[in-house]
Amino acid sequence: MTDTPADIRDRLIVALDFPNVAAAEALVWQLGDAVSFYKIGLELTVGGGLDLAADLIEAGKKVFLDLKMHDIGNTVERAVAAAAERGVSILTVHAYPQTMAAAARGAAGSKLEVLGVTVLTSYDAADLAAAGYSGTVEETVRRRAMQAQEAGIAGVICAPTDAAMVRAATSPTFQIVTPGVRPAGADVGDQKRIATPAAAMAAGANRIVVGRPITAAAAPAEAAAAILAELTQAVGETA
Ligand SMILES: O=C(O)c1cc(=O)[nH]c(=O)n1[C@@H]1O[C@H](COP(=O)(O)O)[C@@H](O)[C@H]1O
Numbered sequence: 001m002t003d004t005p006a007d008i009r010d011r012l013i014v015a016l017d018f019p020n021v022a023a024a025e026a027l028v029w030q031l032g033d034a035v036s037f038y039k040i041g042l043e044l045t046v047g048g049g050l051d052l053a054a055d056l057i058e059a060g061k062k063v064f065l066d067l068k069m070h071d072i073g074n075t076v077e078r079a080v081a082a083a084a085e086r087g088v089s090i091l092t093v094h095a096y097p098q099t100m101a102a103a104a105r106g107a108a109g110s111k112l113e114v115l116g117v118t119v120l121t122s123y124d125a126a127d128l129a130a131a132g133y134s135g136t137v138e139e140t141v142r143r144r145a146m147q148a149q150e151a152g153i154a155g156v157i158c159a160p161t162d163a164a165m166v167r168a169a170t171s172p173t174f175q176i177v178t179p180g181v182r183p184a185g186a187d188v189g190d191q192k193r194i195a196t197p198a199a200a201m202a203a204g205a206n207r208i209v210v211g212r213p214i215t216a217a218a219a220p221a222e223a224a225a226a227i228l229a230e231l232t233q234a235v236g237e238t239a
Contacts, residue, residue, distance in 0.1 A: 003235045011231055013037040013064050014224065015211030020047040027215060034224050039209055041066040057087045064090035068117050073102035080106025080114060092117050092157060095144035100151035113154035113175060118144040121159045121180030124192045138162065142169050149174055159193035160200035167204030179209035183227060186213045197227050201234035
């Protein structure tokens with residue numbers, strides 16, 4: 001079955017990494033109907049993002065609350081349950097087994113998709129080693145993806161360069177969402193494990209997260225349209 005234009009739109013999640021609601025709303029206004037899914041992360045949450053999440057949901061948009069939770073089980077379970085009540089579509093936790101199991105309990109019976117953050121896209125092998133891990137990036141991502149599936153959460157966040165390996169190691173319904181996406185020639189910034197929107201799709205990602213290539217573009221609506229066109233073509237090629 002091929003994707004409708006609305007399905008393609010839902011595959012692009014725009015990261016609203018802004019310090020306040022006014023700046024985020026200005027971008028949402030500029031992007032209009034072209035974008036249906038927004039991510040509210042740490043910076044905007046501190047800047048009033050939870051109220052904006054409610055407004056976006058009210059306006060018919062989907063919201064990914066990127067809080068990367070990691071705490072004792074009781075705290076995570078209750079915080080995830082509270083997020084589910086807000087009507088957000090996606091919530092992140094760190095991909096530790098105890099945390100993911102608690103998150104699964106908190107989301108039980110709701111429509112909230114909990115995703116485990118495997119290895120940040122700003123990490124390479126040296127960063128992982130410096131954090132005290134002995135396995136390779138690939139081994140760590142694979143283990144965490146399998147533990148996410150075992151814990152019963154919806155899927156993971158991983159780099160687009162990991163997506164094919166995660167897809168092969170997990171069930172077809174397991175959700176793979178990839179940040180670290182850069183259209184060809186775009187500024188890489190602090191990301192280390194990146195790929196283009198088309199490559200992320202071809203590797204098996206369900207959705208991509210894009211921030212600065214849209215939010216810092218001179219013409220954000222045109223940048224989003226170009227990425228959507230690339231996704232449309234990539235989905236057509238993999239169908
Ligand atoms: O959980 C995330 O969304 C996330 C995980 C990860 O490994 N890497 C990563 O970049 N992100 C988020 O994805 C977005 C990427 O933004 P850009 O690098 O500006 O496209 C940011 O909001 C990050 O917080």
